Amino acid sequence: MNLKSILTLAIAIASFSALAQTHNIKINGNIRMPKDTLVVTQLVASLNQFLIVKEQPNDQNKLILHSENVVTYLLLDEMKGIEKSKELKDDFFYKPYLTNCVILNDDEYYLQISYIGINNEIPILRASFEIIAHKRDDTFLFSSPFLKNTKDWKVETIQNTTFHYQTTINKSKIKEYIKLTSFFDKKLRIENKTTSFYCCENIIALQKLIGVQYKLDYNGRAESIWSATDKDNKIIVLGNDNAIFSHFDPHDLWHDRLSLVVSRNEVNKPVDEGCAYIYGGSWGLSWQEIFKAFKEQVANNRKTNWKAVKETRLNFKTNGFNNSTDYIVNALLVKKIEKEKGFEGVWELLNVGPFEAGNEKYYATLERLTGITKQNYNEKIWELIDNE
Structure with missing residues (x-):
């Protein structure tokens, strides 16, 4: 092994050691742990590891009880980044404390974990979680108590x-x-x-x-x-x-x-929202009601430049809630594309990628589908509004 590899390995080990110390569970002396010291050692070791790997993408977490994956993902999403304090700019301000351990049966343990930070000698409770630990050979896997809580529903x-x-x-x-x-x-x-x-x-x-x-x-x-x-x-x-x-x-x-066919982080959000407005309205209002408010509050000004609006967010209100003007414009485009090209055309625009400054990929795809270019965008959007 060369010097560079040794240094890389040493840094990785040191980083993991530091990470482990910041995540290690603190156990109050009054907690009634299992009498078997080997089980306690295995439980604490597995729990400490779980509190580290919870930050991984859910589907990569090997310490989740496989049969309860999706319900445990709900809990993991709430636990991610729980140690951080934005106010104090400390990524490990809140420390995990084991506040309860109950033996449910020979292979299952109910755990309560609280994340607490001390600031100016004042304790601050960030969160408290319930977890089920499942013994598997010499280790433990973990799950949310969700299925136990809903078994009689x-x-x-x-x-x-x-x-x-x-x-x-x-x-x-x-x-x-x-x-x-x-x-x-x-x-x-x-x-x-x-x-x-x-x-x-x-x-x-x-x-x-x-x-x-x-x-x-x-x-x-x-x-x-x-x-x-x-x-x-x-x-x-x-x-x-x-x-x-x-x-x-x-x-x-x-x-x-x-979201069942593509991550919403991967699609173009204005187009996604445009579809949602056309097909489902918003805030309890139909598309027609939303569009009427849009015309009265935004499209009543013929000086409005829709290309500029796309780069700088402009909102209007319905029932006290904000609506993005660009989402409504995209709804009109979705309607046009679906009429002329079918939903396959809409799908193509949906998948140009996340919103980006300048929207070059968006405009290139829009031109291919509709003939609307970045240069004539403002004029063509006014036509869609007037003809709606």
């Missing part, structure tokens, strides 16, 4: 979608959802993808299911929706006054279905 399955709920479910709303899902899936050519909904009253119930006892980020917040995907399976946990699946957002449904 009722289930309704239609086509490739399953709804989990506690008391009752709105079957007419489910039919409406399935109809629109089928419409989107036909466009996106989605097959053999499964979706599981878990219906909760609010974010408090949602967090408890997943294993998030507390997280400072959600202090005072009442609603949220969390989701995760593992290959062909997507899980969506509704915590937005939706315990009986009484409502869903067609706009967000478009994004959910698209």
Whole structure:
């Protein structure tokens, strides 16, 4: 081994050692750990390793219980970067403490982990998580308590979608959802993808299911929706006054279905949003209602330069919520392209890549599909607006 290799290895070992020390779990002397000291050693070693590898992409984490991958991804997403304090500019300000350990059976342990930082002698709780440790030979794998928390829930399955709920479910709303899902899936050519909904009253119930006892980020917040995907399976946990699946957002449904075939980080966001506005409206309003507000608030000014708007965000409001003007322009373009080229043309524009300054790839693809160039863009957008 040459000197360069030795130095590289030494740096890697030192970095890992430093990383391990910052992630190592701190165990209070009052915690009732298993009596078998070998089991304790294995559990702590596996847990320390888990607290490091949780930062990896979820599908690369080898310490997750494989049979509970997707539900554990929900928990892992909440644990990533939990040590950091932006305010104090310290990447390892919050330290992990084991606050409870309960033996569920010979091979399973319930763990509570709290991340706490000390600033000016004042303790600050960043988050507290619940994790299930599963003994496997001389190591442990980990999972969210999600499936244990929902094992007695009722289930309704239609086509490739399953709804989990506690008391009752709105079957007419489910039919409406399935109809629109089928419409989107036909466009996106989605097959053999499964979706599981878990219906909760609010974010408090949602967090408890997943294993998030507390997280400072959600202090005072009442609603949220969390989701995760593992290959062909997507899980969506509704915590937005939706315990009986009484409502869903067609706009967000478009994004959910698209994410099953391509990451939303890889598509062009303005085009993606344009599709969502055309097919599902937004903020509870139809496309026609959104477009009317757009014309009254933005397109009423004939001096508006749409090419400039594309580079500098300009918003208008509906029901108190912001809407990006460029998203509406892209909705008009989506409508034109689909009429002339079919959805295959829309798919091509969707996949020009993420938004970038200058939008050269976007304009090149748009010209090929429609004849609209960067030079005549402003003029042609006004024509689309006037003819809508």
